[in-house]
Amino acid sequence: MDNAHMIALLKDTAKLLELHGANPFQVRHYNNAAIGLERMNREVADLSPEALNSIVELPLSACKFIQEMNTTSTLQRWEELAAITPQGVREMLDLRGIGPKKVRTIWKTLGITNLPELSRACKENKIAQLVGFGEKTQEIIQENITFKIQQAGKFHYASALPYAIDLEERLQQDFPTLLISLAGTIRRKMEVIGRIEILIGIEQTNIIAQWLEQQPVLRHIATLSDPSAWHGQFVENSLPLAVFFCQPKEFYKQLILKTGSEAHLTLPIREGKQLIDFLNSMAEVPSEAAAYRQMSLPYIPPELREGLIELTWAHEKEAPALLTMQDLRGVLHNHTTYSDGKHSLEEMARHCKDLGYEYIGITDHSQLAVYAGGLTPEVIQRQHQEIDHLNKVLAPFRIFKGIESDVLTDGSLDYTDDVLASFDFVIASIHTGMKMNQERVTKRLIRAIRNPYTTMLAHPTNRLLLKREGFPIDYRAVIDACADHGVIIEINANHWRLELDWRWVNYALSKGVWISINPDAHNKESIQNMYYGVCVGRKGRLTPSHTFNALSREEVVAYLQHRKAISTAH
Numbered sequence: 001m002d003n004a005h006m007i008a009l010l011k012d013t014a015k016l017l018e019l020h021g022a023n024p025f026q027v028r029h030y031n032n033a034a035i036g037l038e039r040m041n042r043e044v045a046d047l048s049p050e051a052l053n054s055i056v057e058l059p060l061s062a063c064k065f066i067q068e069m070n071t072t073s074t075l076q077r078w079e080e081l082a083a084i085t086p087q088g089v090r091e092m093l094d095l096r097g098i099g100p101k102k103v104r105t106i107w108k109t110l111g112i113t114n115l116p117e118l119s120r121a122c123k124e125n126k127i128a129q130l131v132g133f134g135e136k137t138q139e140i141i142q143e144n145i146t147f148k149i150q151q152a153g154k155f156h157y158a159s160a161l162p163y164a165i166d167l168e169e170r171l172q173q174d175f176p177t178l179l180i181s182l183a184g185t186i187r188r189k190m191e192v193i194g195r196i197e198i199l200i201g202i203e204q205t206n207i208i209a210q211w212l213e214q215q216p217v218l219r220h221i222a223t224l225s226d227p228s229a230w231h232g233q234f235v236e237n238s239l240p241l242a243v244f245f246c247q248p249k250e251f252y253k254q255l256i257l258k259t260g261s262e263a264h265l266t267l268p269i270r271e272g273k274q275l276i277d278f279l280n281s282m283a284e285v286p287s288e289a290a291a292y293r294q295m296s297l298p299y300i301p302p303e304l305r306e307g308l309i310e311l312t313w314a315h316e317k318e319a320p321a322l323l324t325m326q327d328l329r330g331v332l333h334n335h336t337t338y339s340d341g342k343h344s345l346e347e348m349a350r351h352c353k354d355l356g357y358e359y360i361g362i363t364d365h366s367q368l369a370v371y372a373g374g375l376t377p378e379v380i381q382r383q384h385q386e387i388d389h390l391n392k393v394l395a396p397f398r399i400f401k402g403i404e405s406d407v408l409t410d411g412s413l414d415y416t417d418d419v420l421a422s423f424d425f426v427i428a429s430i431h432t433g434m435k436m437n438q439e440r441v442t443k444r445l446i447r448a449i450r451n452p453y454t455t456m457l458a459h460p461t462n463r464l465l466l467k468r469e470g471f472p473i474d475y476r477a478v479i480d481a482c483a484d485h486g487v488i489i490e491i492n493a494n495h496w497r498l499e500l501d502w503r504w505v506n507y508a509l510s511k512g513v514w515i516s517i518n519p520d521a522h523n524k525e526s527i528q529n530m531y532y533g534v535c536v537g538r539k540g541r542l543t544p545s546h547t548f549n550a551l552s553r554e555e556v557v558a559y560l561q562h563r564k565a566i567s568t569a570h
């Protein structure tokens with residue numbers, strides 16, 4: 001059992017205890033153990049009881065729980081509680097906006113044991129009547145249930161992609177002469193997808209169908225399949241799969257049809273005709289590029305085929321090349337063991353250097369984020385000394401002193417000006433107060449953007465894809481403020497976040513705002529997540545010339561120095 005699983009089990013036990021009205025001290029034991037374990041930067045599964053007991057960060061009760069999980073792969077207490085809790089009630093515990101105590105009230109007072117019943121009770125105004133609930137809570141519960149139902153059966157791009165690539169590669173390996181390609185949303189690099197789609201140009205489709213049926217990783221769904229398409233899902237995670245067949249000579253036309261969104265396919269091209277009309281009237285084409293050429297368009301990268309900005313992009317002088325991983329020269333927004341990261345400052349820096357980057361920005365959490373080990377001014381001083389030392393050792397590689405400063409509810413940053421002035425750059429980041437309405441949260445963000453010390457705005461809505469809706473911000477107002485105050489906006493490349501949302505990247509670019517592709521890495525491995533940020537950027541037609549971390553080390557030094565001169569002159 002790895003640490004992540006242990007933490008999840010401990011937190012779940014705490015929730016279940018609270019649900020069943022246990023003594024708060026008991027609940028706290030489990031929560032504290034989870035917090036202690038989150039701070040650990042090494043796996044504990046392989047540690048002896050003696051070694052565990054000697055770890056000062058871990059409370060004694062945590063050691064006991066870890067030993068239990070190490071020997072039994074579960075917790076006795078969790079097993080007992082899970083056995084007496086209906087599955088639907090456990091799903092209610094996952095709803096945002098209500099804690100275990102409220103779920104208990106709903107369960108015990110109204111006898112509700114699943115989400116559909118709960119949804120009905122909201123519509124009948126029964127939840128608002130409960131003591132301590134009210135209309136607002138009822139509204140939040142209803143919204144969360146709707147969100148949960150909408151997101152059911154969807155997958156993060158990052159979690160689906162490896163399955164898609166693996167299957168496509170194996171098909172191509174076994175059928176080297178066939179034309180095979182990913183299609184649909186996965187080819188368009190959508191942040192969330194419903195299924196993997198593959199197009200194959202082949203006459204005898206039964207050969208492929210048989211091959212697919214022999215794959216142990218796949219489950220065939222015969223009722224959905226026909227000679228033109230094989231439908232199934234991946235056994236491991238029920239991720240749906242659709243494999244479409246077409247005549248080989250039709251392949252590239254079909255690929256455009258199967259890749260583009262409806263909005264792309266119905267784009268007006270000329271003479272009152274849509275893109276799809278042109279495609280349908282085309283004879284055989286040797287490539288997608290040739291098909292677009294026949295419509296007097298450059299090759300449109302799949303990720304742009306959303307029917308939004310691709311024509312503007314195409315009509316720009318020599319449709320500018322979109323950002324690639326190779327364009328990125330540094331990695332900003334990273335956490336270390338100083339706050340809630342898993343690897344030390346030196347490990348993170350050396351790893352970036354080894355990957356060929358010219359610089360790293362270290363941005364641990366600020367003091368308000370107690371849950372994430374936020375940095376006090378004393379610790380910041382210590383970190384800066386370490387950075388100064390490492391900058392000598394690792395030169396010319398450069399570590400920039402940054403911070404991910406929480407934006408407080410009134411929009412101020414989490415330190416005094418003299419502390420803020422000690423950083424090379426400041427990322428303003430909103431993590432708390434998720435219930436704020438659009439007007440208030442937009443004001444809060446804009447105040448943070450106006451702060452002369454703010455260099456960059458992190459994940460603007462704090463959404464977690466498939467889990468939590470973000471703040472309802474006024475995008476235009478927030479982006480305009482960034483433009484007015486020279487604040488860079490990040491595309492957070494963590495697959496849960498992936499924002500600034502690609503739908504707004506183009507607007508930010510039109511306002512001249514710099515975009516930075518940030519991994520928000522909490523360990524060395526997740527630096528490679530920058531790839532998913534690049535995908536988001538490309539969907540918003542981001543080019544290297546508007547990407548902040550495509551700048552060289554010297555350019556970034558100059559930019560930050562200039563920026564700081566302005567802020568300290570205030």
Ligand SMILES: [Zn+2]
Nearest residue numbers: 404429431458
């Ligand atoms: Zn953050």
Ligand SMILES: [Zn+2]
Nearest residue numbers: 333335404520
């Ligand atoms: Zn972060």
